[in-house]
Amino acid sequence: xxxxxxxxxxxxxxxxxxxxxxxxxxxxxxxxxxxxxxxxxxxxxxxxxxxxxxxxxxxxxxxxxxxxxxxxxxxxxxxxxxxxxxxxxxxxxxxxxxxxxxxxxxxxxxxxxxxxxxxxxxxxxxxxxxxxxxxxxxxxxxxxxxxxxxxxxxxxxxxxxxxxxxxxxxxxxxxxxxxxxxxxxxxxxxxxxxxxxxxxxxxxxxxxxxxxxxxxxxxxxxxxxxxxxxxxxxxxxxxxxxxxxxxxxxxxxxxxxxxxxxxxxxxxxxxxxxxxxxxxxxxxxxxxxxxxxxxxxxxxxxxx
Amino acid sequence: xxxxxxxxxxxxxxxxxxxxxxxxxxxxxxxxxxxxxxxxxxxxxxxxxxxxxxxxxxxxxxxxxxxxxxxxxxxxxxxxxxxxxxxxxxxxxxxxxxxxxxxxxxxxxxxxxxxxxxxxxxxxxxxxxxxxxxxxxxxxxxxxxxxxxxxxxxxxxxxxxxxxxxxxxxxxxxxxxxxxxxxxxxxxxxxxxxxxxxxxxxxxxxxxxxxxxxxxxxxxxxxxxxxxxxxxxxxxxxxxxxxxxxxxxxxxxxxxxxxxxxxxxxxxxxxxxxxxxxxxxxxxxxxxxxxxxxxxxxxxxxxxxxxxxxxxxxxxxxxxxxxxxxxxxxxxxxxxxxxxxxxxxxxxxxxxxxxxxxxxxxxxxxxxxxxxxxxxxxxxxxxxxxxxxxxxxxxxxxxxxxxxxxxxxxxxxxxxxxxxxxxxxxxxxxxxxxxxxxxxxxxxxxxxxx
Numbered sequence: 001x002x003x004x005x006x007x008x009x010x011x012x013x014x015x016x017x018x019x020x021x022x023x024x025x026x027x028x029x030x031x032x033x034x035x036x037x038x039x040x041x042x043x044x045x046x047x048x049x050x051x052x053x054x055x056x057x058x059x060x061x062x063x064x065x066x067x068x069x070x071x072x073x074x075x076x077x078x079x080x081x082x083x084x085x086x087x088x089x090x091x092x093x094x095x096x097x098x099x100x101x102x103x104x105x106x107x108x109x110x111x112x113x114x115x116x117x118x119x120x121x122x123x124x125x126x127x128x129x130x131x132x133x134x135x136x137x138x139x140x141x142x143x144x145x146x147x148x149x150x151x152x153x154x155x156x157x158x159x160x161x162x163x164x165x166x167x168x169x170x171x172x173x174x175x176x177x178x179x180x181x182x183x184x185x186x187x188x189x190x191x192x193x194x195x196x197x198x199x200x201x202x203x204x205x206x207x208x209x210x211x212x213x214x215x216x217x218x219x220x221x222x223x224x225x226x227x228x229x230x231x232x233x234x235x236x237x238x239x240x241x242x243x244x245x246x247x248x249x250x251x252x253x254x255x256x257x258x259x260x261x262x263x264x265x266x267x268x269x270x271x272x273x274x275x276x277x278x279x280x281x282x283x284x285x286x287x288x289x290x291x292x293x294x295x296x297x298x299x300x301x302x303x304x
Numbered sequence: 305x306x307x308x309x310x311x312x313x314x315x316x317x318x319x320x321x322x323x324x325x326x327x328x329x330x331x332x333x334x335x336x337x338x339x340x341x342x343x344x345x346x347x348x349x350x351x352x353x354x355x356x357x358x359x360x361x362x363x364x365x366x367x368x369x370x371x372x373x374x375x376x377x378x379x380x381x382x383x384x385x386x387x388x389x390x391x392x393x394x395x396x397x398x399x400x401x402x403x404x405x406x407x408x409x410x411x412x413x414x415x416x417x418x419x420x421x422x423x424x425x426x427x428x429x430x431x432x433x434x435x436x437x438x439x440x441x442x443x444x445x446x447x448x449x450x451x452x453x454x455x456x457x458x459x460x461x462x463x464x465x466x467x468x469x470x471x472x473x474x475x476x477x478x479x480x481x482x483x484x485x486x487x488x489x490x491x492x493x494x495x496x497x498x499x500x501x502x503x504x505x506x507x508x509x510x511x512x513x514x515x516x517x518x519x520x521x522x523x524x525x526x527x528x529x530x531x532x533x534x535x536x537x538x539x540x541x542x543x544x545x546x547x548x549x550x551x552x553x554x555x556x557x558x559x560x561x562x563x564x565x566x567x568x569x570x571x572x573x574x575x576x577x578x579x580x581x582x583x584x585x586x587x588x589x590x591x592x593x594x595x596x597x598x599x600x601x602x603x604x605x606x607x608x609x610x611x612x613x614x615x616x617x618x619x620x621x622x623x624x625x626x627x628x629x630x631x632x633x634x635x636x637x638x639x640x641x642x643x644x645x646x647x648x649x650x651x652x653x654x655x656x657x658x659x660x661x662x663x664x665x666x667x668x669x670x671x672x673x674x675x676x677x678x679x680x681x682x683x684x685x686x687x688x689x690x691x692x693x694x695x696x697x698x699x700x701x702x703x704x705x706x707x708x709x710x711x712x713x714x715x716x717x718x719x720x721x722x723x724x725x726x727x728x729x730x731x732x733x734x735x736x737x738x739x740x741x742x743x744x745x746x747x748x749x750x751x752x753x754x
Contacts, residue, residue: 041641045587048645061397061423064485064504065535065554066650069591072533076587293396 039086042077049074317736318752319699321692323378325352325362326745328690338741340728344408344416347732350378350739351418352746353403357387359420359473361431376737378748382431384473387422399424405490407499409512417476419499423486426501428477428512436464482508482518489539495546502539502551505532509563521569522551522561537652538598545604548573552609556593560620576618578625588640588649596652601661602733608664610655613637615666615676630676630683633668635706635717648722659734667726670715671742672702688726688740688747698752 049070327336335356342351350362363381390399401422409417415432440462443451485504492499500521501508507522522539526532535554542548547563559572580589592612600607606627609616613634616626632653636643643649648669655666667673668685676683685702692699705714728741736751 042587045641045644052647061400061486063650065537065594066647068532068535069554069594069650072590073587076590296393296396 042081046074046077046081049077319686319736319738319749320752321694321697321699321747322737322750323748324690324693324745325360325378325380325748332744336744338728338744338746339402339404340406341730341739341741341746342406342408342418343730343732343739344418345410345733347734347737349381349408349416350730350748351406351408352739352741353386353406353420354744355400355402357385357389357401357403357422359384359386359403359406359418359429376750382471382473384429386420386427386429386475387425390424404487407490407492409492410496412496419490419492421487421490421501424480424483426479426487426490426510427475428479429473430476431471431473434470434472435467437467438462439465477512477515479510479515479518482510488537489551491540491549493541493546494544498546500539500541500549502536504535507536507539507549507551507569519567521563521567523568523570537595540598540600540607543600543602543604550598550600550607552595552598554594555590556595556611558595558598558607558609558618574620574623576623576626578616584637586640588644591644591649592640597654599655599657601657602659603661606661608655608657610653610666612649612651612653615655615664617664617678628678630664630674632666632674633672633704635704639717643722646722648725651725652727653725654728656729656731658731658736665729665731665738667729667740669722669725670720671724671726672704673726673729673740686749688742688745688749693747696752699749 052070053067053074326338327333335354335358337355338352339355340351340353343349344351348364350364352360352362354360359382360380361382362378364376364378366376386403387401389401391397392399399422403420403422405419405421407419409419409428411417415430418429418431420427420429439446440460442456442460442462443453445451479501483501483503483506485506487501487503489502490499491502497513498509498511501510501518502522505523505525506520508518509521510518522536524534524536533555537552537554539549539551542550548560549563550558550560552558556577558576560574560576561569562573563569565571565573580593595609595611597610598607605620607618607620609618609626610632613636614632615630617628617630619627640649653667655664657664662679663675663677665673665675671688672685673688674683674685685704686699687702700713703711703714704720705711705716707717710716724742726740726742730739732738738749740747740749
């Protein structure tokens with residue numbers, strides 16, 4: 001299980017060969033260190049927590065206490081990973097892969113949700129502590145927006161920053177320990193390429209599940225965005241929603257980490273949603289209920 | 305800490321099976337899952353609520369009050385549908401009809417009153433008996449048809465005659481639309497006029513007669529929901545001081561508030577928190593410190609809190625640590641990751657005091673429940689199972705083997721059934737009678753009568 005709570009220093013980790021130079025400058029040796037069992041266990045706990053949070057959104061009425069406890073756990077792991085320097089390592093590995101990869105809005109990989117925290121640290125030598133559940137994409141969006149010179153962030157842009165091949169560092173942990181990783185323990189070569197090859201093999205079978213998960217994740221994020229009242233209000237809309245307690249929806253944004261994303265009006269969201277093609281509504285009744293509500297709200301707005 | 309009771313001694317209580325209520329088959333209908341259990345103030349009535357929104361009340365029938373040897377049995381007294389499933393159209397969300405809590409009002413007249421609540425709405429129910437009916441009307445036949453007044457020649461006054469006992473439950477008040485989040489607690493004030501209801505972020509004060517208004521007395525919702533890290537998990541009024549109540553949080557703290565200080569009791573009078581043990585720190589520390597239940601002792605001097613692994617007794621005058629801590633199932637500490645994965649780590653166990661505050665009880669997994677004798681510093685593990693359900697059968701203490709060699713009659717941790725959890729238990733206010741709820745059965749145990 002987990003070792004007793006003492007925080008292990010990054011250089012202490014397990015049976016990896018000692019690196020001669022700085023961690024930061026050698027992603028490969030640092031990647032080896034990541035194989036330490038503590039890091040892997042922590043990573044798997046992080047993945048599990050994020051999946052649980054996503055599932056929270058799928059439920060009809062999420063249990064707030066449970067969601068808050070899981071979100072706090074995620075934040076705790078993130079903070080520790082930040083202090084460890086693991087953050088930088090992961091993000092560098094990802095950015096290297098990202099540069100070569102193509103962006104595809106259609107191939108939505110669930111791990112990009114899990115990986116968002118790494119994007120968040122892109123370009124930031126000292127990652128700041130993340131608000132609430134920053135792992136779910138809030139900070140990532142911020143960074144992405146900055147890097148892309150403040151393009152309007154739509155649901156699609158969020159997804160498109162990650163390529164299917166990019167999060168190779170994460171895939172093994174997402175699916176459980178990939179045997180390729182274990183074999184490569186001790187190698188100091190370019191870990192990223194090797195792991196990419198290995199990971200892509202195992203990626204195939206799980207891709208469908210990933211795509212579906214990530215699509216539903218987008219549904220969740222998308223619809224929860226619309227539930228967040230726009231900050232630059234149309235007075236008519238304001239009046240319409242004036243007696244709606246937005247607190248519940250605010251919580252959703254907390255959990256999705258979308259709070260600091262640039263606010264969109266309902267019409268922007270619809271456009272971004274429709275641009276991603278039909279979604280597998282039939283596969284998830286709770287997604288359907290979200291979109292039903294979206295329809296319902298649109299009817300009110302349009303007055304049809 | 306652990307130890308099988310040595311036996312002997314006049315103070316020892318031997319628990320015997322008395323009754324079991326509910327379906328026998330293992331196929332559990334979701335609606336039958338018991339969600340709350342509560343004795344009334346005299347112990348004569350025992351109420352259960354289930355996931356289907358129903359309340360079932362059992363009444364104790366004393367066979368022969370003059371002979372203490374006689375056992376008393378609880379039989380069904382009344383059954384009614386308290387809450388129905390609802391749909392919140394604005395949020396497109398279902399509101400479950402599951403009864404989260406039942407609290408009895410102190411009895412003022414012949415009728416009994418209780419409050420029952422689901423996630424959003426509290427209802428006041430009146431349960432009354434009817435065992436007589438008027439007969440001999442002047443202008444009506446017995447079946448209700450009106451008599452032609454011209455045929456009436458004499459004057460008759462109706463008299464009450466006995467009839468078969470009928471128990472009626474009628475909703476007298478509905479307290480709705482006051483909670484945005486899920487109600488987890490209700491507690492009746494000792495002033496017999498008000499009560500509080502608590503959800504994840506707010507606590508409201510109600511008057512029992514007034515349904516269209518409630519006062520918000522605690523609000524921990526942050527202005528920026530991003531900053532939400534703590535929720536309210538339970539709340540209760542002090543048994544004697546009508547101005548005092550406590551509420552527990554998901555971070556393992558308890559705040560005691562005095563309503564005389566200000567209208568909004570966001571500023572606590574006392575904060576009870578035990579410093580964390582650094583040697584036990586893990587990623588799950590916060591989750592397992594989350595308090596699932598808080599109960600004042602009957603005498604009002606102590607309160608008990610239940611977190612995932614332990615029960616703690618606090619002296620209201622000492623805030624920095626509990627006076628007693630009892631480990632419920634410490635052997636689970638090494639399994640927290642698995643319990644997190646299967647969500648069992650979020651199970652909310654309740655706890656209760658016995659009538660004279662000398663013993664506390666709480667549930668565990670595998671249909672085990674635990675009792676801690678505060679005076680004698682002893683604990684006991686018992687099981688609620690069909691196998692030990694012969695009439696007056698004495699319950700055998702159980703033991704869980706945490707590791708190493710498993711002795712005979714011990715159960716290893718890996719064999720525990722985590723689907724069989726006892727979340728709700730209740731203790732008769734005076735006698736040694738306990739009600740223990742498994743998933744869909746209610747077990748009643750009594751102490752052995754010699």
